[in-house]
Amino acid sequence: MIKVKDKDFVPFISSDNLASRVSQLGVQISNDFAGEDPILLGVLNGSFMFLSDLAKRVTIPAEISLVKIASYSGTVSTGDVKTLMGLDIDLTGRSVIIVEDIVDSGLTMDFLISLILKQTPKKIAIATLLLKPEAFKYDFKIDYIGFEIPNKFVVGYGLDYDGWGRNLPEIYQLKN
Numbered sequence: 001m002i003k004v005k006d007k008d009f010v011p012f013i014s015s016d017n018l019a020s021r022v023s024q025l026g027v028q029i030s031n032d033f034a035g036e037d038p039i040l041l042g043v044l045n046g047s048f049m050f051l052s053d054l055a056k057r058v059t060i061p062a063e064i065s066l067v068k069i070a071s072y073s074g075t076v077s078t079g080d081v082k083t084l085m086g087l088d089i090d091l092t093g094r095s096v097i098i099v100e101d102i103v104d105s106g107l108t109m110d111f112l113i114s115l116i117l118k119q120t121p122k123k124i125a126i127a128t129l130l131l132k133p134e135a136f137k138y139d140f141k142i143d144y145i146g147f148e149i150p151n152k153f154v155v156g157y158g159l160d161y162d163g164w165g166r167n168l169p170e171i172y173q174l175k176n
Helices: 015-032 048-057 107-117
Strands: 002-004 007-013 039-044 063-073 076-085 095-103 123-131 144-148 171-174
Touching: 015 048, 015 123, 015 144, 039 048, 039 107, 048 063, 048 095, 063 107, 095 107, 107 123
Parallel strands: 039 063, 039 095, 095 123, 123 144
Antiparallel strands: 002 007, 007 171, 063 076
């Protein structure tokens, strides 16, 4: 067990399991986008570790860009999405792979998809390290899923609790 700020967390997904699954996703993306030069669009802050490891496993030419949007405060969603750093790249006619750390309700992803569609990309795909199916409320397709997890709060491997815990090499779940 570890403590992050004032909360206790228990081990959930090991660094070995993360590395193995990210490698598999890299192979899948490389195969699916062979012959293209997609943009890997990382959603900060949470996706930085996943994006870094995934990009190293994608074997086709790919451009990397970042956006920063947020909808969480503490351990709960605010229900409001804020753009903190927007798109600074032209996506017109390009294949875009959104790389996200976690999709729970889907609110942030829905917001980002609508933002990207304004630039008329060729295709949008979504790669998320974690998906909470119980919390997911939208009908867009998530193309690449690292792990489906219960609707419980997690930290580590880029995911945080009020900015803390991102540097942990594994993923931990909030202790009941």
